Amino acid sequence: MADEWPLFEVFIRSRSGLEHKHVGSLHAADARMAVEHARDVYTRRQEGVSIWVVRSADIIASDPAEADALFEPARDKVYRHPTFYAIPDEVKNL
Amino acid sequence: MSTTPAPAILPRGGDPALDEARCRYVLRLADTSLVLGQRLSEWIGHGPALEEDLGLANLALDLIGQARLLLTYAGELEGRGRDEDALAFLRDAPEFLNLTLAEQPNGDFGQTIVRQWLIDTWQLEIYQALSVLPDTRLAAIAAKALRETRYHYRFSCGWLVRLGDGTEESQRRVQRALDDLWRFTPELFTPDDVDERLSLAGLAPALRELAPQWSLRVAEDLAAARLQRPPDRPHPWQGKRGVHSEHLGHLLSVMQHLPRTYPGAHW
Numbered sequence: 001m002a003d004e005w006p007l008f009e010v011f012i013r014s015r016s017g018l019e020h021k022h023v024g025s026l027h028a029a030d031a032r033m034a035v036e037h038a039r040d041v042y043t044r045r046q047e048g049v050s051i052w053v054v055r056s057a058d059i060i061a062s063d064p065a066e067a068d069a070l071f072e073p074a075r076d077k078v079y080r081h082p083t084f085y086a087i088p089d090e091v092k093n094l
Numbered sequence: 095m096s097t098t099p100a101p102a103i104l105p106r107g108g109d110p111a112l113d114e115a116r117c118r119y120v121l122r123l124a125d126t127s128l129v130l131g132q133r134l135s136e137w138i139g140h141g142p143a144l145e146e147d148l149g150l151a152n153l154a155l156d157l158i159g160q161a162r163l164l165l166t167y168a169g170e171l172e173g174r175g176r177d178e179d180a181l182a183f184l185r186d187a188p189e190f191l192n193l194t195l196a197e198q199p200n201g202d203f204g205q206t207i208v209r210q211w212l213i214d215t216w217q218l219e220i221y222q223a224l225s226v227l228p229d230t231r232l233a234a235i236a237a238k239a240l241r242e243t244r245y246h247y248r249f250s251c252g253w254l255v256r257l258g259d260g261t262e263e264s265q266r267r268v269q270r271a272l273d274d275l276w277r278f279t280p281e282l283f284t285p286d287d288v289d290e291r292l293s294l295a296g297l298a299p300a301l302r303e304l305a306p307q308w309s310l311r312v313a314e315d316l317a318a319a320r321l322q323r324p325p326d327r328p329h330p331w332q333g334k335r336g337v338h339s340e341h342l343g344h345l346l347s348v349m350q351h352l353p354r355t356y357p358g359a360h361w
Contacts, residue, residue, distance in 0.1 A: 005143070026145050029256070036249065037145040040152050 007056040008034040010041075012048035018093065020052050028053075115291045117171035118191060119298055120232065121181070122288075122334045123220070124164030125192035127239075128182060129342070130213055131157030132349050133200060142203055149249060153210070156242040163235045183353035187342045194333030195278035197342040204257050204264065205271035211250035211315070212275060216282045217243045219308050223299035232297075251315050258319025265320065272316075273324050280329030283308065288334075 005027035011020035023042050028034035034053040043051070062070060074080070134154035141147025165178040176184075196213060200206045221243055224236035257268040283305035285293065292298035316323050333339070352359060 027143060028145065032252070033256075036252065037149065039245075040149040041145055044148075044152065 005029050008038075008053045009056050009059060010034075010038040011052040011054075012038070012042055013050035013052075014047060015049055020050065023047070025056060031055075112291065112295060113171060113173070115288045116229075116297065117168050118288050119292050120164050120168040120171060122191040122193075124161045124168055124181070125190045126196045126213070127157040127164065128161035129190070129192040129345060130196040130210075131155070131161060132345055133196070133198075134206070134210075136200055137206065146203075150206075153246050153249065156239075156246065160235070160239045160242070163238075167231055167235065179353065183350045187338055187346055188336045190338065190342060190346070191334050191336055192342075193278070193281055194331040194339055195275065195281065197333065197339060197345055198275060198278065199341055201271060202267060203253075204268040205275070207250055207253045207257060208268060208271040208275050210246065211254050212279060212282075212312075214243055214247040214250050215308055215311055215315075218247055218311075219304040220299065223304060227297060227299070229297050254315060254321075255319045258316075258321045268319070269321055272321055276324040277327055277329070278331050280326065281331045281333065284329060286335065 009025050012023045013020045026037050028037045038051045131154045137150045162178050165181045169176045221236040221240040257264040283301045285301040293300045
């Protein structure tokens with residue numbers, strides 16, 4: 001039966017204020033079932049306070065074959081890193 | 095005079111007959127959750143998909159968790175020193191007071207869902223009512239169980255509608271399961287002397303008053319699932335009085351095998 005169900009990607013927000021993070025994927029017949037499955041599969045140990053799911057087929061991904069063209073040009077431009085700023089201690093999760 | 099709040103109802107209140115009724119009442123709730131949880135755990139490794147396997151296991155764990163709290167409380171009401179383990183593993187079938195419906199076999203996935211949905215809708219009414227009654231210990235357990243039951247109901251009702259309003263085969267199978275299991279439903283809301291005594295004492299809801307709300311919810315769900323409500327029949331089932339179908343003994347023999355064979359075993 002699972003073979004016939006489409007694949008969904010699951011994103012969990014671990015607590016309020018943080019972003020949703022990709023945690024994995026699962027099979028479900030539709031969006032509602034995907035949220036319930038995500039709850040059952042990925043939040044059994046209190047991992048989250050919010051769930052997003054999206055059909056894997058709806059994600060548009062970069063082509064690994066183009067990785068050189070996409071990412072290589074950034075390698076020698078270290079001046080783009082904001083490493084010259086002192087980050088205040090109060091700032092968390094930056 | 096201090097202004098401390100009214101004390102919670104103590105485990106034993108001084109009226110032996112009422113204490114015994116309270117113990118039996120809590121045991122019925124406990125055993126229904128325990129037996130259903132044990133049944134659901136039989137699905138582990140056999141679910142129709144990995145995700146459903148985990149979903150059913152989560153339900154089973156919730157139910158067994160409810161049973162632990164309720165059995166502990168029942169043991170205190172009984173006052174004979176039996177703890178949750180003694181009550182779960184060292185009683186025989188005639189001492190179990192679960193609803194007959196809870197012990198029915200898993201059958202196919204549709205049958206498991208219909209059984210689950212019927213008990214979820216029953217527990218929703220019972221736990222909701224108990225959560226505001228003056229037995230604060232039982233009210234706290236009911237409030238916790240109610241949150242879990244709301245999810246169980248979401249799960250079982252969701253599947254009832256999917257299967258009922260699904261393919262020709264899923265519709266046929268789930269209707270057959272409903273026709274088969276419906277005969278156990280009169281027991282859910284037919285009060286006996288224990289129910290009456292607790293209801294009169296204000297410690298349990300009046301079952302006849304809860305029945306119409308349950309009936310309404312069931313009718314709505316069945317309509318959404320395109321299923322036919324089977325005719326009501328007089329009920330000979332008395333699981334909550336300890337008179338069970340042939341299935342409970344087999345379930346207990348599996349559940350109790352290890353603690354009875356190796357008393358006091360730890361892992």
